[in-house]
Amino acid sequence: MKLRANLRIAAQALFVAFQLHAVVKATPPDGAARPHVVCNIGYTLQQCHEAMDVLRKVLAKYPTADLGEWTWILVRSEEWGHILQDRGLSPSPAFSILPDRETFLEGVLVTKASIRGAQLSGIWRMTVENLLDLAVRHELGHALCNERNEAKADRIAAMLQKKKPISCDVQTAGARRLPTPRSGTRQARP
Numbered sequence: 001m002k003l004r005a006n007l008r009i010a011a012q013a014l015f016v017a018f019q020l021h022a023v024v025k026a027t028p029p030d031g032a033a034r035p036h037v038v039c040n041i042g043y044t045l046q047q048c049h050e051a052m053d054v055l056r057k058v059l060a061k062y063p064t065a066d067l068g069e070w071t072w073i074l075v076r077s078e079e080w081g082h083i084l085q086d087r088g089l090s091p092s093p094a095f096s097i098l099p100d101r102e103t104f105l106e107g108v109l110v111t112k113a114s115i116r117g118a119q120l121s122g123i124w125r126m127t128v129e130n131l132l133d134l135a136v137r138h139e140l141g142h143a144l145c146n147e148r149n150e151a152k153a154d155r156i157a158a159m160l161q162k163k164k165p166i167s168c169d170v171q172t173a174g175a176r177r178l179p180t181p182r183s184g185t186r187q188a189r190p
Contacts, residue, residue: 035064036071040079054110058136062160067143071102077116080106093120094135096142103139137161
């Protein structure tokens with residue numbers, strides 16, 4: 001069942017990537033690596049372009065070229081719960097699959113005001129824009145250092161926020177934790 005769900009999501013992402021071939025495959029004039037951004041099923045072409053533009057602006061602030069080939073997948077909120085459940089993950093607005101070099105983001109992070117966006121703002125105690133930035137930095141913490149440890153990814157995210165050089169040998173003892181959801185909720189890190 002999980003294999004079928006994974007194949008379905010991969011096929012959907014590839015289908016949209018194929019439809020958006022010119023956008024996804026475009027590279028900057030200087031030849032620097034550019035992250036691949038695709039939309040999962042359910043987005044119109046215009047919605048996908050708008051969402052990708054928002055995500056690319058955030059990604060441009062960070063050393064995504066250091067990732068090499070990496071794909072960022074936007075998933076509509078209506079499908080988000082199913083994707084988390086299929087993978088046995090706790091509720092979170094983002095997650096990465098390091099061996100596949102993919103990061104999945106809940107689409108509400110890159111869309112205009114919504115009920116789900118207001119819910120996430122309340123849970124995480126920050127604006128959706130700031131949550132998108134946090135989610136990108138946190139997932140980059142995992143991706144840049146091939147790091148599965150959440151506390152270390154948090155530390156790397158804090159280094160990115162402060163524009164400090166990244167060290168993959170981060171110390172977690174006494175490290176300042178990034179914002180967490182309000183108590184009483186069970187959330188995974190972004």
